[in-house]
Amino acid sequence: MNNEIKNAAIPQNFANAGAGLAFYIATLWKTVVTVGGIAFIIYLVWGGIEYLTSGGDKARIDDASKKISSSVIGIAILVGSYAITLFIQAVFKINILQPVFPNNLTQ
Numbered sequence: 788m789n790n791e792i793k794n795a796a797i798p799q800n801f802a803n804a805g806a807g808l809a810f811y812i813a814t815l816w817k818t819v820v821t822v823g824g825i826a827f828i829i830y831l832v833w834g835g836i837e838y839l840t841s842g843g844d845k846a847r848i849d850d851a852s853k854k855i856s857s858s859v860i861g862i863a864i865l866v867g868s869y870a871i872t873l874f875i876q877a878v879f880k881i882n883i884l885q886p887v888f889p890n891n892l893t894q
Contacts, residue, residue, distance in 0.1 A: 827858050830857065831854075835855065838852065
């Protein structure tokens with residue numbers, strides 16, 4: 788009988804703690820980028836609607852413009868982080884977003 792403890796949150800058995808940590812960091816990064824993309828769309832639409840419904844009020848137009856600018860800056864940061872990730876993957880020839888570690892580290 789196998790009395791090994793398994794973590795259901797990790798889809799595979801990792802040889803060391805670093806492998807599990809790398810998996811969780813990659814998953815966290817993917818989640819942050821996805822949530823950031825959704826937030827970008829919501830914030831951009833919100834700013835656009837405020838801009839359209841401002842009725843010429845200078846304060847509301849400025850507020851809407853700041854929302855739109857902030858959303859564009861946010862998506863630029865997300866795209867930049869993705870570009871940096873792809874650059875690191877290309878330079879070091881590793882897949883950061885799907886880390887694979889050898890099972891036989893003792894050899």
